[in-house]
Amino acid sequence: MENSYIGYHFTIEPKEPGSEILIAELGERAFESFIETENGISAYVQKALWNEDILNDIYILENEEFKISYTIEEIAQVNWNEEWEKNFEPIDVDGICHVRAPFHEKTDAKYDIVIEPKMSFGTGHHETTYMMIQHLLEMDVTDMKTLDMGCGTAILAILAEMKGAQPIDAIDIDNWCYLNSIENAERNNCKHISVYEGDASLLNQGQKYDLIIANINRNILLNDMQTYVNCLNKGGILLLSGFYNEDIPYIDASCTEKGLTYVKKFQKNNWVALKYVN
Numbered sequence: 001m002e003n004s005y006i007g008y009h010f011t012i013e014p015k016e017p018g019s020e021i022l023i024a025e026l027g028e029r030a031f032e033s034f035i036e037t038e039n040g041i042s043a044y045v046q047k048a049l050w051n052e053d054i055l056n057d058i059y060i061l062e063n064e065e066f067k068i069s070y071t072i073e074e075i076a077q078v079n080w081n082e083e084w085e086k087n088f089e090p091i092d093v094d095g096i097c098h099v100r101a102p103f104h105e106k107t108d109a110k111y112d113i114v115i116e117p118k119m120s121f122g123t124g125h126h127e128t129t130y131m132m133i134q135h136l137l138e139m140d141v142t143d144m145k146t147l148d149m150g151c152g153t154a155i156l157a158i159l160a161e162m163k164g165a166q167p168i169d170a171i172d173i174d175n176w177c178y179l180n181s182i183e184n185a186e187r188n189n190c191k192h193i194s195v196y197e198g199d200a201s202l203l204n205q206g207q208k209y210d211l212i213i214a215n216i217n218r219n220i221l222l223n224d225m226q227t228y229v230n231c232l233n234k235g236g237i238l239l240l241s242g243f244y245n246e247d248i249p250y251i252d253a254s255c256t257e258k259g260l261t262y263v264k265k266f267q268k269n270n271w272v273a274l275k276y277v278n
């Protein structure tokens, strides 16, 4: 790995919901990986994207209801495997889908997904990923032409392929996620996933999907919703996550004004994952 990183080790009191709020706020900056620790979180930003004002105007740091302190560390070369071995427990979604790292024992789950998480979001540990897995598990996606937007580790694209979806495009704006998604797709013997680096501007070729999965964040989803809907076949399904319960009115208004119909939601802690049909 060429990139060096700046790691922030935050101690947060109370840890919940402090960690969750802080991760959401840092995620809107250039921070790209978060590891839960005993007293808070560690958050990592590429040195090339870092500047000394990066924590300015982070609301929770000024909120008197939380006591937050941190130390900063520059990391030239991180052994992410070692980090993840220390921190990555396998995930079990409803007893049907297991997500584990290559160094964990193989399981007999119906869908046994192996993810080398490195720096990409998407190990199933986050509520939003977990709920998107739940949506996919209860759907018949056989032969659905699928887009995984903001694919992270490609975990959702991989599950979609395991459940019979094809072909699948997986797109992420982040170079690390792009490279990691290619690796993870290969590691899980996926044959129908094409990974691209970029954003919604890649969706201007007239391509159409039966299923679009987008676990990103409220603002990006609102910004790119029209593009997603333009790419969705009639009767197609849109799965959305990366936002909170209180964001639903904004997301729902955007979806319904574009002709989509609400189907159902999952909620975990304060995060939600919504399903719409075109």
Ligand SMILES: C[S@@+](CC[C@H](N)C(=O)[O-])C[C@H]1O[C@@H](n2cnc3c(N)ncnc32)[C@H](O)[C@@H]1O
Pocket (backbone or CB within 6 Å): 120, 121, 122, 123, 124, 128, 129, 132, 149, 150, 151, 152, 153, 154, 155, 156, 171, 172, 173, 174, 177, 198, 199, 200, 215, 216, 217, 220, 242
């Ligand atoms: C919350 S993570 C979700 C990862 C994975 N799909 C999952 O469910 O675990 C959001 C991902 O979206 C990517 N992303 C952020 N902005 C984006 C954009 N405008 N277009 C595409 N991907 C974007 C980030 O790099 C990140 O990998």
